[in-house]
Amino acid sequence: xxxxxxxxxxxxxxxxxxxxxxxxxxxxxxxxxxxxxxxxxxxxxxxxxxxxxxxxxxxxxxxxxxxxxxxxxxxxxxxxxxxxxxxxxxxxxxxxxxxxxxxxxxxxxxxxxxxx
Amino acid sequence: xxxxxxxxxxxxxxxxxxxxxxxxxxxxxxxxxxxxxxxxxxxxxxxxxxxxxxxxxxxxxxxxxxxxxxxxxxxxxxxxxxxxxxxxxxxxxxxxxxxxxxxxxxxxxxxxxxxxxxxxxxxxxxxxxxxxxxxxxxxxxxxxxxxxxxxxxxxxxxxxxxxxxxxxxxxxxxxxxxxxxxxxxxxxxxxxxxxxxxxxxxxxxxxxxxxxxxxxxxxxxxxxxxxxxxxxxxxxxxxxxxxxxxxxxxxxxxxxxxxxxxxxxxxxxxxxxxxxxxxxxxxxxxxxxxxxxxxxxxxxxxxxxxxxxxxxxxxxxxxxxxxxxxxxxxxxxxxxxxxxxxxxxxxxxxxxxxxxxx
Numbered sequence: 001x002x003x004x005x006x007x008x009x010x011x012x013x014x015x016x017x018x019x020x021x022x023x024x025x026x027x028x029x030x031x032x033x034x035x036x037x038x039x040x041x042x043x044x045x046x047x048x049x050x051x052x053x054x055x056x057x058x059x060x061x062x063x064x065x066x067x068x069x070x071x072x073x074x075x076x077x078x079x080x081x082x083x084x085x086x087x088x089x090x091x092x093x094x095x096x097x098x099x100x101x102x103x104x105x106x107x108x109x110x111x112x113x114x115x116x
Numbered sequence: 117x118x119x120x121x122x123x124x125x126x127x128x129x130x131x132x133x134x135x136x137x138x139x140x141x142x143x144x145x146x147x148x149x150x151x152x153x154x155x156x157x158x159x160x161x162x163x164x165x166x167x168x169x170x171x172x173x174x175x176x177x178x179x180x181x182x183x184x185x186x187x188x189x190x191x192x193x194x195x196x197x198x199x200x201x202x203x204x205x206x207x208x209x210x211x212x213x214x215x216x217x218x219x220x221x222x223x224x225x226x227x228x229x230x231x232x233x234x235x236x237x238x239x240x241x242x243x244x245x246x247x248x249x250x251x252x253x254x255x256x257x258x259x260x261x262x263x264x265x266x267x268x269x270x271x272x273x274x275x276x277x278x279x280x281x282x283x284x285x286x287x288x289x290x291x292x293x294x295x296x297x298x299x300x301x302x303x304x305x306x307x308x309x310x311x312x313x314x315x316x317x318x319x320x321x322x323x324x325x326x327x328x329x330x331x332x333x334x335x336x337x338x339x340x341x342x343x344x345x346x347x348x349x350x351x352x353x354x355x356x357x358x359x360x361x362x363x364x365x366x367x368x369x370x371x372x373x374x375x376x377x378x379x380x381x382x383x384x385x386x387x388x389x390x391x392x393x394x395x396x397x398x399x400x401x402x403x404x405x406x407x408x409x410x411x412x413x414x415x416x417x418x419x420x421x422x423x424x425x426x427x428x429x430x431x432x433x434x435x436x437x438x439x440x441x442x443x444x445x446x447x448x449x450x451x452x453x454x455x456x457x458x459x460x461x462x463x464x465x466x467x468x469x470x471x472x473x474x
Contacts, residue, residue, distance in 0.1 A: 005148060005241045009230060012149035013223035016156065017371050021203065021215070024367035028202045037207030039270040040362050050208075050269050058282035061446060065285045068454070072292040075461075076248050079299040083468040090462075090469050097458055104454075113450045115443035 060112045064104075071100055120235045120416050148240065152226055156378060163377040164191045166424075167431055174435040195370065203366035206269055213267035218364070218371035220260040225378040227253050231307045232385045233394050235416035239308065246307035247295050250386055251288065254341065257379065258284040261343075264372070265360035276359025279349050279442055286449040287340035287347075293457030294334035297326055297464040298390040311394040318393035324472070326464035331391045333453055333460070338383040339430055340445070342376060346437035347445060384426035388419065392426075395419040 039046050075093070082089040107113065127147075131140040165180070165188065172179025180187030205214055231246035233239045243249055258281055265277020299305055301323055302313035313319075319327045340347035351359035361372045388394060395415035399407045440448065466472075 001144065001148065001241055003241065003243075004145065006227065006230060008145045008149050009152060009226045009240070010223055012152050013226035014219060015149070016153045016226075017219040017222040020199075020371060021218075021367045024199045024201075024203060027200050028366070030202050034207075036204055039206050039208065039268070040357065041271070042357070046271065050271055050274060051266075056278055058278065058446070061282050061286060061450070064450070065289065068289050069292075072251075072289065072296070075296055076245075076299070076305065079296050080303060080305060082300045082465055083303045086469050090465050093465055094462060097462065101455075101458065108451075113446070115446065 057115070060107075064107060064112060067103065068100070071096075119414055121237045124238060152229060152240075155229075156222075156226070156374065159381055160374040160377055161191045161195070163381065163427070164194070164373075166427070167377075170428065170431045171435060174432070198370040199367055201366040203368050204363070206363050208269040209363065210267040210269070213263050214363075215368070217260050217264035217267065218368045218375075220263065221257060221375040222371055222378075224253060224257045224260060225375045225382065228379070228382045232382060233307050233311060233389060234419060235395050235414070237308075238416070242306065242308045244306045247299060247305050247310070247386070247390070250382075251292050251295060254379070254382075255284070255288055257375075260375075261360050264364070268360075268363040270363050272356045272358070272362045273360050276349075276351060276356045276362070280343060280360055282442075283343070283347060283349060283445060284341050286446060287337040287453075290333050290449060290453040290457050291337035291341060293454075293461055294330040294337065295386075295390060297330040297461055298323075300461070300465050301327070301468050303468075307389055307394070311389060311396055314393040314396050315399075317399065318391065318396065320391045323464070324467060326460050326467060327391060329456065329460045330464070331387070333457055334387055334391070335426070335429065336453065338387065339433055340449075342379045342383055342430075344376075344380065344430060345434040346439045348439065349442055349445060380427060380430060381423065384430065385419070385423045387426050388422035392422045393418075394422075 039050070074096075078089065078093065082093070128140065128144065131143050135143055168190070169179045169187075180190035183189045183193045205211055228250060230241045231239065231243060231249055233242075261280045261284070262277050265273040265275075265280070268274070298310065298319055301319060302310045304310055304313065314322075316322070320331055323330075343351065349359075351361065356362070361369060364372060395418050397407075397410040397413060397415070397418050399410060
């Protein structure tokens with residue numbers, strides 16, 4: 001149906017989810033007390049702030065992801081023409097992937113893939 | 117014989133006859149909106165019921181059987197119950213982001229419906245970069261998860277969201293490589309052309325070893341991307357209560373739940389399109405009579421059968437494998453699936469270039 005259908009999909013997604021939350025609001029009579037507003041922590045009052053700086057431990061994986069995701073984006077146009085181009089495409093892909101694989105090995109040696 | 121394509125064609129003709137060109141286009145878009153909303157509601161009800169029945173069957177239980185015949189109305193009753201629950205927002209939460217997250221989640225899964233081929237020539241938008249579009253849009257859902265975890269002002273939510281971010285981001289690569297394998301073999305990214313290229317046989321039959329490996333890798337990656345067991349670390353109930361949606365209740369929780377099931381459906385639909393031929397019927401060489409019988413089955417039935425088979429396999433995983441730890445999970449992706457995906461892609465290219473596939 002063409003690109004306009006994406007706008008229709010976005011609008012219907014927003015309408016669907018807001019309508020569901022809005023209808024639910026009319027069905028319920030809210031009763032507020034202080035304990036309900038506390039963050040859930042198995043009955044114990046929470047200690048300190050939540051929005052603080054802390055060590056995520058996965059950030060190196062995120063950096064690695066960036067490299068490989070960009071590589072994937074380069075491979076998509078290649079994939080379309082690969083079988084028409086024949087051996088040239090195969091050799092080019094092997095060279096491209098080999099260089100990336102060297103980088104991957106380097107990161108592995110440096111311990112980027114180790115759990116901290 | 118009737119088919120969805122003919123019904124849509126007849127409807128379109130009737131609309132153009134009564135409303136003229138512009139009116140028909142507007143009416144078509146409105147009908148599309150109504151269709152996707154209805155489709156999502158029905159999909160949620162059906163898949164939750166299926167999940168509960170399948171898990172009951174695997175554990176030799178009966179499953180839901182009280183509400184309605186065979187418990188068919190159980191999920192409807194659950195939805196009504198969820199609607200009548202109060203949607204709490206914690207006092208310290210970021211109100212705007214907290215309410216934005218479920219909406220974003222639903223919008224993302226609705227957008228993913230666009231390139232899914234439901235039957236012969238039935239597609240919302242057959243764009244020429246269909247599978248790239250799918251992998252691009254599906255990675256936006258990680259934003260919704262992170263927003264939900266961050267805005268809840270709850271430590272469980274935050275930890276769950278961070279885990280989920282690392283997990284979705286990692287497994288996307290493997291899913292991408294599996295998609296690329298088929299893209300190389302069929303020489304196109306357009307969903308309709310990928311299906312056309314499987315006219316003589318589905319890729320899983322024609323592509324030898326690389327496509328089998330790609331299918332397995334795709335199923336693993338997709339299970340992890342949709343946060344389902346054994347990769348449901350983001351909502352591991354034994355350690356993080358419910359992960360990123362701990363603080364969500366009532367209808368907002370239901371929306372997260374619905375989006376998860378919708379994502380499972382879409383991932384299975386794309387998997388069925390890539391590896392099992394989408395709506396293409398099963399043909400065996402020159403068995404004329406057999407092929408005739410297979411052609412007689414409507415294409416929408418073929419598509420739904422394959423998709424629900426893959427959904428069943430993903431549900432089967434849940435009751436077969438124990439949950440992984442987060443370091444095991446990342447190790448599985450980076451040390452096994454990713455190198456396998458790289459080598460597999462080169463093998464598939466060699467087969468495509470040499471013309472060794474059937």
